[in-house]
Amino acid sequence: MPQEATGKTGVPSDARQKPERPRDELGRPLPWGEASMLHLPDFDAMSLHDNDRAARKFLAERNYFGAHEAWETAWKQAKGTGDEELFKGLSQMGAGYVHLLRGNAHGAITLLRRGASRVGSYPVGTKGIDTAALAGRMEADAAAVEDGSLLPGPQATAVPPAV
Numbered sequence: 079m080p081q082e083a084t085g086k087t088g089v090p091s092d093a094r095q096k097p098e099r100p101r102d103e104l105g106r107p108l109p110w111g112e113a114s115m116l117h118l119p120d121f122d123a124m125s126l127h128d129n130d131r132a133a134r135k136f137l138a139e140r141n142y143f144g145a146h147e148a149w150e151t152a153w154k155q156a157k158g159t160g161d162e163e164l165f166k167g168l169s170q171m172g173a174g175y176v177h178l179l180r181g182n183a184h185g186a187i188t189l190l191r192r193g194a195s196r197v198g199s200y201p202v203g204t205k206g207i208d209t210a211a212l213a214g215r216m217e218a219d220a221a222a223v224e225d226g227s228l229l230p231g232p233q234a235t236a237v238p239p240a241v
Contacts, residue, residue, distance in 0.1 A: 146172030167196025
């Protein structure tokens with residue numbers, strides 16, 4: 079039986095857990111010892127359906143980092159089902175809006191467009207989502223950031239899209 083890996087390539091286990099880094103509300107790491115401002119459920123312990131439902135709730139609340147994390151977990155859970163690219167696109171959408179609020183125009187544009195491409199490749203009605211409208215909205219928000227009519231930063235005025 080192979081021994082557990084150690085060092086940088088080691089896998090966390092009960093005997094060797096990587097400590098949870100404190101984070102701000104947009105998922106940025108805070109200095110060790112500070113109180114974490116980001117409190118999210120254990121997405122790995124949730125079902126794909128529950129992660130999707132949690133992500134939609136987080137999105138509606140403008141908690142884009144929470145939505146991104148929940149859909150990222152759903153994407154991993156959906157591997158082999160045919161829905162993995164949808165959840166990957168939704169995760170990228172969440173990350174795009176995180177970058178928008180962080181003030182990173184390039185990250186917002188890139189991730190919103192990647193998400194739009196993936197989500198838009200699914201038929202309208204998949205998982206109850208108007209995929210064409212959602213992809214169009216992501217493209218429009220990316221274009222608005224690009225042309226300067228949607229300014230990145232904590233006060234960005236983007237309204238969460240309907241999912």
